Amino acid sequence: MAEDGAAAAGAAVQLIDGEGGFATDSAERFMAAAGVAECGLSYAVVSIMGPQSSGKSTLLNQLFGTNFMEMDAFRGRSQTTKGIWMAHCVGIEPCTVVMDLEGTDGRERGEDDTAFEKQSALFALAISDIVLINMWCHDIGREQAANKPLLKTVFQVMMRLFSPRKTTLLFVIRDKTRTPLEHLEPVLREDIQKIWNSVPKPEAHKDTPLSEFFNVQVTALPSFEEKEEQFREQVQQLRQRFANSIAPGGLAGDRRGVVPASGFLFSSQQIWKIIRENKDLDLPAHKVMVATVRCDEIANEKFGCLASDAEWLELENAVQSGSVQGFGKKLGYIVDVHMQEYDKEAVYFDEAVRNAKRKVLESRILNLVQPAFHKVLSYLRGKALEKFKSDLNLLLENGKGFAASVRESTESSVNEFDQGCADAVIKQADWDYSKMLEKVRRDIEEHAFSISERKLSELTSRAKEKLRKALVEPVESLFDAASQTTWESIRNLYKRETEAILPEFLNTLSGFEMESAVSEGMVSKLRDYARSIVENKAKEEANKVLMHMKERFTTVFSHDKDSMPRVWTGKEDVRAIAKDARSAALKLMSVLAVIRWDDKPDRIENILISTLLDSPVESKSSSATSGDPLASTTWEEFHAKHTLITPAQCKSLWKQFKSETEFTITQAVTAQQAHRRANGGMPPPWAMVAIAILGFNEIMALLRNPIYLFLLFVGYLVAKALAVQLDIGREFQNGMVPGIISVSAKLLPSMQNLLRKVASDQQQQQQGQHQQQHGQQQHHPQTTEAPEPQPPLLLSPNSSMRELRRLHMPPSPVRRSLSSPSHSSSSSPLGSPRRVSEDQKPKRALEPESESSSTYSIV
Numbered sequence: 001m002a003e004d005g006a007a008a009a010g011a012a013v014q015l016i017d018g019e020g021g022f023a024t025d026s027a028e029r030f031m032a033a034a035g036v037a038e039c040g041l042s043y044a045v046v047s048i049m050g051p052q053s054s055g056k057s058t059l060l061n062q063l064f065g066t067n068f069m070e071m072d073a074f075r076g077r078s079q080t081t082k083g084i085w086m087a088h089c090v091g092i093e094p095c096t097v098v099m100d101l102e103g104t105d106g107r108e109r110g111e112d113d114t115a116f117e118k119q120s121a122l123f124a125l126a127i128s129d130i131v132l133i134n135m136w137c138h139d140i141g142r143e144q145a146a147n148k149p150l151l152k153t154v155f156q157v158m159m160r161l162f163s164p165r166k167t168t169l170l171f172v173i174r175d176k177t178r179t180p181l182e183h184l185e186p187v188l189r190e191d192i193q194k195i196w197n198s199v200p201k202p203e204a205h206k207d208t209p210l211s212e213f214f215n216v217q218v219t220a221l222p223s224f225e226e227k228e229e230q231f232r233e234q235v236q237q238l239r240q241r242f243a244n245s246i247a248p249g250g251l252a253g254d255r256r257g258v259v260p261a262s263g264f265l266f267s268s269q270q271i272w273k274i275i276r277e278n279k280d281l282d283l284p285a286h287k288v289m290v291a292t293v294r295c296d297e298i299a300n301e302k303f304g305c306l307a308s309d310a311e312w313l314e315l316e317n318a319v320q321s322g323s324v325q326g327f328g329k330k331l332g333y334i335v336d337v338h339m340q341e342y343d344k345e346a347v348y349f350d351e352a353v354r355n356a357k358r359k360v361l362e363s364r365i366l367n368l369v370q371p372a373f374h375k376v377l378s379y380l381r382g383k384a385l386e387k388f389k390s391d392l393n394l395l396l397e398n399g400k401g402f403a404a405s406v407r408e409s410t411e412s413s414v415n416e417f418d419q420g421c422a423d424a425v426i427k428q429a430d431w432d433y434s435k436m437l438e439k440v441r442r443d444i445e446e447h448a449f450s451i452s453e454r455k456l457s458e459l460t461s462r463a464k465e466k467l468r469k470a471l472v473e474p475v476e477s478l479f480d481a482a483s484q485t486t487w488e489s490i491r492n493l494y495k496r497e498t499e500a501i502l503p504e505f506l507n508t509l510s511g512f513e514m515e516s517a518v519s520e521g522m523v524s525k526l527r528d529y530a531r532s533i534v535e536n537k538a539k540e541e542a543n544k545v546l547m548h549m550k551e552r553f554t555t556v557f558s559h560d561k562d563s564m565p566r567v568w569t570g571k572e573d574v575r576a577i578a579k580d581a582r583s584a585a586l587k588l589m590s591v592l593a594v595i596r597w598d599d600k601p602d603r604i605e606n607i608l609i610s611t612l613l614d615s616p617v618e619s620k621s622s623s624a625t626s627g628d629p630l631a632s633t634t635w636e637e638f639h640a641k642h643t644l645i646t647p648a649q650c651k652s653l654w655k656q657f658k659s660e661t662e663f664t665i666t667q668a669v670t671a672q673q674a675h676r677r678a679n680g681g682m683p684p685p686w687a688m689v690a691i692a693i694l695g696f697n698e699i700m701a702l703l704r705n706p707i708y709l710f711l712l713f714v715g716y717l718v719a720k721a722l723a724v725q726l727d728i729g730r731e732f733q734n735g736m737v738p739g740i741i742s743v744s745a746k747l748l749p750s751m752q753n754l755l756r757k758v759a760s761d762q763q764q765q766q767q768g769q770h771q772q773q774h775g776q777q778q779h780h781p782q783t784t785e786a787p788e789p790q791p792p793l794l795l796s797p798n799s800s801m802r803e804l805r806r807l808h809m810p811p812s813p814v815r816r817s818l819s820s821p822s823h824s825s826s827s828s829p830l831g832s833p834r835r836v837s838e839d840q841k842p843k844r845a846l847e848p849e850s851e852s853s854s855t856y857s858i859v
């Protein structure tokens, strides 16, 4: 702070010490305190050179209010100023920096030290706008004047400055005499011209006049020591000439190549360095160099300012958590502020350098802020996709076509993204967001594609489900009732259902606006699917063909034309019925043998009937297999893929079928025989006549004796009661032999029960009579014995035959084995052909051997 005050008060600081060292630190502090850096080009530099102890410091102090060290007049002449000192003028506008140079021709340094004089003179000329040349009045016109070597030096070094600055040389004549200035000045100018002429010049400046390099001014001051008052007055007048010195017409109005104030110190330092190294001083190049360095410094500073700018940091943070409304505007403003700061500070430096550095700065700033922009773009990209999704959902919910919905949603999302990007870009950058836009479009396309796939898959699944529902059960039912028209019906069903479902499906595809080839392809796939449903069902049914055949056989064999269960009375032609039943089963097999997609008649049924039914395989000799039409794995007219049961399989299945249905036929034949036997027991009429004639006496005796007649009547009643109890008619329904076995097994227990029942009835009757007698005697003794339990109800209208058998038949080993879990009848006999046959086999064990030995074969 003390130094600030000192600088403001014109305190001098050393710029270059007596050894030629540049005092950077103190100079920087001085510049900062004097506020020179902020002056731009609006500052002036004044230097003074002249012989030692010629009153230079005194003049400067008087003229600019500075505080350069002066020699004490009472202590004698000695060198006071060493090196170069610098001070800030007090009260002069524009900002003026004054430099006091070490006096020339000094006794202390001697002749050999003239090198420093030259260097300091060159330095003063390179950086100053006005150079005061202090000289004694009496030296004017003198050959050996002290200032002549100085002027020579000035002009010589001036040649080393490649570009003249048009420095103002103000000759200050000290201790002026009575000779008026008007007479002194021409002499001085003549002296100056002579010196200028005598200085060796480079070829380019051989004929260049002095006025091209310098603006020569002359002034004279009275002696400070002798006429101090006048000195002060005239110094004040001279001071006026330094006000607005850089303005046109001012003392330094013609100056050129001014270094901006902020670069002054750096420029001075560099110039001094070059001078000390005794190199050529190229001022234009130097100017560019200074501009480069300074613009770099300024740019770095501004970049740093932006990087730590609170507004920028806030914006950057906000961007991390999502989009910022008006991002581009805000960021653009921040960048603008700092770029303008740069422009303001670098404005006085070389334009080319300044612009180049500006570009570098701008590029650095844009690189710094671009990630935030990309972050915004990423956010906008996500937002665009979300918008697309929600818009698409909404439009689809409203029933708009898929493709149209996608188009509309895409346009809306892309527009929003575009607007967001336009809002995020800054005017300083030509940031391209087309790649991000492409990504957005790709996101949208991918999403739309996935939705489209899902929707199409749903539609296809729905159509498939419809086809499945429409085909599976009807086809199954058609196969159940397989006949010659089954495949025609299936084809009609397939045609009807596909023609109902597929056009509707095609219609739903119209919203997707896909190419007709694609939609036709999808429809074609569904058609194939519908076919596969039918084919799979056919395969499924073909796998169960044996079961179906047996069912068909049973249906035809066990039922008459009115579908009533057939009762084998003995009048039926079992052979013919069995043949019909087997023929029906064979026809069913022919239906299930192949898939018939076209209505071409085929010979499969004929082949099967002629080969298997009409001429049974068993009867064929093995040598005749070469002519066997069933010895093949394919049907002639059909493709292998449409074959469900190969001819060879048909043959093998037929064999199995026959063996498994044989028992049913046997049962029918047996039932017929039993029926015949049951109804054919009456003796012939001649026998009956013979019995009547030969037994006449016995019949008469019986009729005459009432006891015999009574016994006969009782016997009849008992037989009748047993017949009722045993349900004889029902027992014989299954045939004579099972009926006899069953009745004989139940006869004894039934008779016992009958007797027991008669006995208990009698006992109850007696008890009733006893109680009646007690009632009549008015006595009511408490019954001590429990009443006899009621006998179990043996025959109930609801009792099944199985139950009756259980009650009245002793358990037989065969029955026990049948009722064991391994032979449980819980599973349906229709479940599988194999199971049906297994169920039937144990039943055969129940048949008496005598009956089974009469098995009747129809083949």
Ligand SMILES: Nc1nc2c(ncn2[C@@H]2O[C@H](COP(=O)(O)OP(=O)(O)OP(=O)(O)O)[C@@H](O)[C@H]2O)c(=O)[nH]1
Pocket: 051, 052, 053, 054, 055, 056, 057, 058, 059, 069, 070, 071, 072, 073, 074, 078, 079, 080, 081, 102, 103, 104, 174, 175, 222, 223, 224, 225, 226
């Ligand atoms: N005759 C005369 N003497 C002066 C004048 N002005 C100053 N002096 C005296 O000259 C002496 C040197 O003064 P400075 O101002 O220190 O001279 P200088 O040129 O700065 O000296 P160095 O910096 O050592 O070269 C002092 O004793 C002054 O009193 C003047 O106008 N005429």
